Amino acid sequence: MARPALSREEVLDTAAALVRAHGPDGLTMRGLAAALGTAVTSIYWHVGNRESLLDALAERTVTDLGAIRPHGEDPAERIASVAHALRRALRERPHLVAMVHERGLTERMFLPAHRALVREAHAAGLRGERAAELVRAVAFQVVGYVLVERNRERAPVQSPADQELWDAETADADPPLARALAAPVEADRLFAASVRALVTGLLAGATAPAAGDIGDKPDTGDGSVGRGPYSQ
Template identity: 65%
Template sequence: MSRTTLTRDEVLAAAASLVKQHGPAALTMRKLAAELGTAVTSIYWHVGNRESLLDALVERTVQEMGAILPQTPSGGTPGAGRTPAERILSVAGILRRELRDRPHLIAMVHERGLTDRMFLPAQQALVHEVHGAGLRGARAADAVRAIQFQIIGFVLVERNRERSPAQSPAESELWDPANAPHDPPLARALARPADPEHLFQLSVRALVASLLRSGADRPPPAGRP
């Protein structure tokens, strides 16, 4: 039996779920109607044609990405964190999670030329924190972009590793401690699977510490405020 009541938000949420799971090609009006237990005409009434639906999904994704605010490690109150560095790490972790959670939707945003707009709220959150750490002008801008590029680049590497075929020889074979007598503990560590969460925290923490520590002391490049 078809549903008698349906909202636009419900249609968009169901469409977003289909895209997140299977990609944009899997999103058809008929499949979406079946998912919602309604008639195809009802879908058209709420969101228009498929192209209009995709546009609405992109706008919804941009708005959701705009809700990025620093939180405590346990997901507590937004804005929490004792220092700018801690709050930057919080923003970085949230942005990474959001990018990983919706790759197909992020790709749709990029294809429509809205990537910069999508990242603006996260940039603004980072600007607030680097200002709090004492950086201004070009130094602050460089810090914000360096952090943003690190997050995006890390996510791309993560996804490429996840999608890559099984490697032969694998790292466990390439880093046999017997062939690295100068540093067997290093070889054993590199032979183990990488821990993305640990590496993300390590790399972003080191980058942020370096930027906030050195950026406040260095004079700006010639010709830059």
């Protein structure tokens, strides 16, 4: 049976899967052709050479992260939802995100999430420097947390381990604390707690704007915010 006609999207999907599994260095045109069951010349026809292919993968990663949309009943919930969605997106595609960074597209990749955070900061009543502080603090929290997670996952076995470190004096003074610190880190729970505390602190004292203000403008889906300073 003849193979169905190859499409550009199929090439990019397969290439992205190879990068996720083996990193950019594991993506070769011959390996990609083998995975697709086609000739290398066919891949060149659809996406050009390897550098063009990597550029296309980087651009698609930028687009994928632009699909993040907030959800929740109030600005605090929606800000937290952006943080959780951004963390998932970064963890799902670390090699692709690294490619984006190497091509100088990091700020553009994060821009849609930043704009979503701006809308929610405005909806909560924050303006100017306080709104900017919220956007950057949440973004730094997410990126920093993901980097720590990845470093912990790739770290060699530690000796002494946490269980050995948190006994003796700490166990005598506060046994539940010693047991908790000796237990494995619950990364999802810890991230949720840290984001909740961060957002609560940043929104403290904020006053929601009156109906019709910029914060109440509907999400147009293109990153624009009415006629405010973040419009394009």
